[in-house]
Amino acid sequence: MNEVSVSKGERGVSATRDETCSLVPPVDIFEHEGGLAVLADLPGVDRDGVSVGVDNDLLTIKGNVSYEPKGDLIHREWDLASCYFRQFRLSERIDQEKISAEMREGVLTVRLPESEQAKPKRIEVKTS
Amino acid sequence: MLGTIDAIRELQALRREVERALEDFSLGEWTFPFSRVSFLPGLAGYAYPLMNIREDGNNMYVEALAPGLDKENLEISVMGDSLRIAGEKMPVRGDITPEAYHRSERSAAKFVRTIDLNTEVDRDKVSADYHNGILLITLPKSEKGKAKQITVKVD
Numbered sequence: 659m660n661e662v663s664v665s666k667g668e669r670g671v672s673a674t675r676d677e678t679c680s681l682v683p684p685v686d687i688f689e690h691e692g693g694l695a696v697l698a699d700l701p702g703v704d705r706d707g708v709s710v711g712v713d714n715d716l717l718t719i720k721g722n723v724s725y726e727p728k729g730d731l732i733h734r735e736w737d738l739a740s741c742y743f744r745q746f747r748l749s750e751r752i753d754q755e756k757i758s759a760e761m762r763e764g765v766l767t768v769r770l771p772e773s774e775q776a777k778p779k780r781i782e783v784k785t786s
Numbered sequence: 787m788l789g790t791i792d793a794i795r796e797l798q799a800l801r802r803e804v805e806r807a808l809e810d811f812s813l814g815e816w817t818f819p820f821s822r823v824s825f826l827p828g829l830a831g832y833a834y835p836l837m838n839i840r841e842d843g844n845n846m847y848v849e850a851l852a853p854g855l856d857k858e859n860l861e862i863s864v865m866g867d868s869l870r871i872a873g874e875k876m877p878v879r880g881d882i883t884p885e886a887y888h889r890s891e892r893s894a895a896k897f898v899r900t901i902d903l904n905t906e907v908d909r910d911k912v913s914a915d916y917h918n919g920i921l922l923i924t925l926p927k928s929e930k931g932k933a934k935q936i937t938v939k940v941d
Binding site: 684685686687688689690694697699700701702703704724725727728729730731732733734735736738762763764765 | 833836837838839840841842845846847849851852853854855878882886887888889890891892916918919920
């Protein structure tokens with residue numbers, strides 16, 4: 659329901675910035691369940707307005723604001739007349755095939771699992 | 787005398803350097819609303835969430851920019867013509883230790899904010915809707931609050 663599809667490669671997201679998107683979402687990045695999790699605040703963006711792309715070790719988060727206000731503005735503290743854009747360079751330890759994302763209450767969660775090879779392997783030492 | 791002026795100039799140059807260096811670390815140069823969507827502790831917390839106010843003939847609309855709220859903990863109350871919003875920006879799960887963090891920009895905490903609407907509203911008919919991280923509060927204007935049109939006859 660809240661899942662966001664992650665597009666790989668074919669989008670060709672090579673530009674490191676998008677001049678039309680001026681909003682930079684704040685993020686939390688932390689280690690979780692054998693990988694990394696990225697949380698991004700994207701208020702005003704619904705599930706269909708967010709795109710998560712992976713290309714060339716580059717993770718791109720983009721969000722189009724779909725909020726439609728009612729009435730005439732009489733006091734303004736924020737403006738979402740644009741879109742969100744932010745990119746991160748992925749470590750080679752991340753398994754790019756297994757990246758998943760979901761959107762909930764304006765917060766995007768991207769899960770970046772580590773590849774099996776990157777995980778530490780326990781070697782049993784036998785004593786005779 | 788000349789030496790003193792040079793020294794002052796040097797000091798001023800140094801001060802500019804330091805200020806520029808500090809700016810790089812402050813939130814100042816991050817693009818809006820980067821720094822402002824985040825819940826910032828201290829004084830900035832009093833301005834959370836950011837609110838826009840709109841109105842039409844019948845209603846006042848307060849739009850609060852607040853992603854990741856816990857709806858259950860949200861308290862909205864109206865007293866006179868002031869609106870009070872209290873709630874909590876949910877922290878990331880509690881079992882994540884500080885060492886596990888690579889970046890922490892969103893932060894989370896409880897907040898309370900009161901704003902004056904400057905218009906009388908019908909308290910019993912206030913409604914709120916939370917969608918995509920934006921809290922929209924609709925406050926119907928009371929009869930007193932609605933602008934009355936007065937026709938002035940000119941002789």
